[in-house]
Every structure is written in structure tokens, then in C-alpha cells.
Amino acid sequence: MTPPTVLTIAGSDSGGGAGIQADLRAFFACGVHGMTALTAVTVQNTIGVMGIHEIPPDIVAAQIEAVAVDIGVQAAKTGMLANADIIQAIAGAADRVGIGKDGHIPFIVDPVSASMGGDQLLRDDALEALRSELFPRATVITPNLDEVRLLTGLDVTDMATQREAAEALYAYGPEWVLVKAGHMRNAEDCVDLLYNGTDFHELPGPRFDTPNTHGGGDTLASAITSSLARGSSVPEAVAFGKRFIVRSVRDAYPLGKGHGPVSPFWRLSADEV
Numbered sequence: 001m002t003p004p005t006v007l008t009i010a011g012s013d014s015g016g017g018a019g020i021q022a023d024l025r026a027f028f029a030c031g032v033h034g035m036t037a038l039t040a041v042t043v044q045n046t047i048g049v050m051g052i053h054e055i056p057p058d059i060v061a062a063q064i065e066a067v068a069v070d071i072g073v074q075a076a077k078t079g080m081l082a083n084a085d086i087i088q089a090i091a092g093a094a095d096r097v098g099i100g101k102d103g104h105i106p107f108i109v110d111p112v113s114a115s116m117g118g119d120q121l122l123r124d125d126a127l128e129a130l131r132s133e134l135f136p137r138a139t140v141i142t143p144n145l146d147e148v149r150l151l152t153g154l155d156v157t158d159m160a161t162q163r164e165a166a167e168a169l170y171a172y173g174p175e176w177v178l179v180k181a182g183h184m185r186n187a188e189d190c191v192d193l194l195y196n197g198t199d200f201h202e203l204p205g206p207r208f209d210t211p212n213t214h215g216g217g218d219t220l221a222s223a224i225t226s227s228l229a230r231g232s233s234v235p236e237a238v239a240f241g242k243r244f245i246v247r248s249v250r251d252a253y254p255l256g257k258g259h260g261p262v263s264p265f266w267r268l269s270a271d272e273v
């Protein structure tokens, strides 16, 4: 039987830990068929990002439309988007094929801005394009705390400021906001926060003491996307994504001389997908 079909619009990580490589790995582990619209090729390993080649915006849009018209997309996500022109092209293509909260296809926007080592993956002028072009189209946005600071100027240090950040980001128009807590390094646990303008859902999880969390945000967003493609509600899909990432961080492995990747290769039982 044909599995659900999902699309990632993201960059390539030559080290295989994050980006499109992490997305495809998570999609496979979640039992869905993964498709890709490549936005950038990064020269990257576990230590850092040494170069970026940005894909022409019309080619990014054409990849999205090519798979949508032939194969069909049941949910889509974004990762590294590189620049404002690419974001503009994605917004246009999304509208043409029905991706986004006003179309029929769930759309997860992960506002990736930098690698773990702090290398920039999004040009400064693209932040405004993210806020104005993609957030209003998003079913869920999934910022980490550095991205929250860049997008809102807010410093999240506890649950009260995490709630404040969720409210500030909700004002940009997504249906749901998931504020991830991985970067709250002094906190004992990793409690992510989901918000839809009325209800706050706390998603508690353990904090593992490991440097190997490369690709964690990509893997979480991909698991959420996979679950939405199966028809789950957003709270159900995010709860699934949280269970998925906890086990993937638990099983993360060392690689190279820097940060190793999270590993989604533990076995899902049939009632977990």
C-alpha cells in the first residue's frame, strides 16, 4: 500500500546529521514517503558550516509543484530556507498547490536560522519574510529559543517567558506555535510548549546529558509532519513528535569531532505511528 506522502523544503547537510538528510531519515522511520524541495547545499560536518550554495528560487518552487501535481503532498515542512527570495517563491508555490492553513495541506514551518555551532543558515533580511510570508500560512511554527530571540527579541528563561514568547509569535498568524525548550540548558527537563491562541499544552520530557543533538529540531518537525499526514490533530501530532524525539535523543550517537546526530532508528510498534 502507498504510504502517506510528505514534503520537506530544506537544505542539505553534507555531514548527514541535519537538514534534508535528517528529515528523510525521520520520514522513513515514521513510515511515510518523503519528498524533497532543496533550498541550499551546505558544506557542513559535525564541527561547522564551511560554505553555502543557495538554489535559485524558481527551482525551489518548481520542485514543490512537480511533486505536488504528480504524487500529491499530504503534509509539508520547511527547514533551512537561506534567503528572502526563496521564502517568497515557497509562499507562491504553496498557495498554488494548497499547502498551508488556508489550503488543505498541513504546513509545519521550522524557522531554522543557525546551526548548533552558531553558523548562520538564514540571511538577516529573510527574518521579516519568514514572519510575513510563511508564519500566516503555517499550521504550526516550531522555533527554538535562539530563533524566538531573533524573531521577537524575547529571552526565554522559564515557563512564564516561554508562554509570553508563544503569545508574541502567535500574533504573526500561525494556527499553532510550538516553543521548543532544548536550549534552556539550566532547566532539569525539556518542556516544550504548544499554543493556539487559547490553550497552552505543556509537553514534558527528560533532558539527556549529551552533546549529540544535531538535527533534533528537524527530526521533531519531520515526525510531527508525518503524523499530520496520517490525519492526526495538531496536539496529537505534536505529542507523537515529542515521544519520537525523546527516544531519538536517547539513542543519539557520537560522530566526527563535533556534535553527533539524534537517531530515529529505534523501532516503532504499529500502535505508535
Ligand SMILES: Nc1ncnc2c1ncn2[C@@H]1O[C@H](COP(=O)(O)OP(=O)(O)O)[C@@H](O)[C@H]1O
Pocket: 143, 144, 145, 180, 181, 182, 183, 190, 191, 192, 205, 206, 207, 208, 209, 210, 213, 215, 216, 217, 218, 220, 242, 245, 246, 249
Ligand atoms: N538534551 C536533550 N534531551 C532531551 N530532549 C532534548 C534535548 N535537547 C533538545 N531536546 C528536544 O529536542 C527537540 C528540539 O529541541 P531544540 O534543541 O530546542 O531545537 P533545535 O534542534 O531546533 O535547536 C525539542 O523537543 C527538545 O525538547
Ligand SMILES: Cc1ncc(COP(=O)(O)OP(=O)(O)O)c(N)n1
Pocket: 010, 011, 012, 013, 018, 019, 020, 042, 044, 079, 080, 112, 114, 115, 116, 121, 213, 214, 215, 216, 217, 218, 219
Ligand atoms: C542544512 C541544515 N538544516 C538545518 C540545520 C539545523 O537543524 P536543527 O535540526 O535545527 O539542528 P540543530 O540546531 O540541532 O543542529 C543544519 N545544521 N543544516
